[in-house]
Amino acid sequence: xxxxxxxxxxxxxxxxxxxxNISGFNLYGADLKGFNFTGANxTGAxxLGAxxTGAxxTGAxxxxxYLAGANLIGAYLxxxxxTVAxxTGANxTGANxTxANxTGAxxTGAxxTGANxTGAxxTGAxxTGANxTGAxCLKPPDWVTKVxxxxxxxxxxxxxxxxxxxxxxxx
Numbered sequence: 001x002x003x004x005x006x007x008x009x010x011x012x013x014x015x016x017x018x019x020x021n022i023s024g025f026n027l028y029g030a031d032l033k034g035f036n037f038t039g040a041n042x043t044g045a046x047x048l049g050a051x052x053t054g055a056x057x058t059g060a061x062x063x064x065x066y067l068a069g070a071n072l073i074g075a076y077l078x079x080x081x082x083t084v085a086x087x088t089g090a091n092x093t094g095a096n097x098t099x100a101n102x103t104g105a106x107x108t109g110a111x112x113t114g115a116n117x118t119g120a121x122x123t124g125a126x127x128t129g130a131n132x133t134g135a136x137c138l139k140p141p142d143w144v145t146k147v148x149x150x151x152x153x154x155x156x157x158x159x160x161x162x163x164x165x166x167x168x169x170x171x
Contacts, residue, residue, distance in 0.1 A: 122152050129156040
């Protein structure tokens with residue numbers, strides 16, 4: 001008897017993958033809508049074109065992850081580590097990036113419309129052509145780091161309606 005092994009259908013399953021280690025995994029184009037990756041290690045993961053709509057990535061490690069063209073609409077990326085992550089052309093509309101570390105991240109052409117950047121660190125990030133329409137940074141509590149755009153490249157960025165009180169924009 002021959003048994004055919006099929007990959008499980010994970011579509012619309014909203015799996016809880018809290019603290020899972022899938023660093024370096026190839027999840028090209030994966031449908032991960034609503035998945036819970038709280039505290040998960042996705043360092044260096046390949047998520048090109050993945051759909052992470054509404055996914056919970058609170059405190060997740062995504063350093064060096066490749067998320068070009070990924071759909072992160074309404075995703076929760078609070079306190080996530082996205083250092084040097086590639087988010088070129090990613091859709092982060094309405095994403096919550098409160099206190100996220102985006103140091104050196106590549107956000108070229110990314111859509112951050114309505115994103116919450118309160119306390120996010122964008123030091124050295126490349127935001128060339130990014131859309132920050134309606135993005136906001138409410139004044140954080142005293143213990144929260146301000147939004148940092150030190151050395152960030154904002155050429156061509158759309159900042160219509162963006163509110164970043166107490167932010168820092170230095171060369």
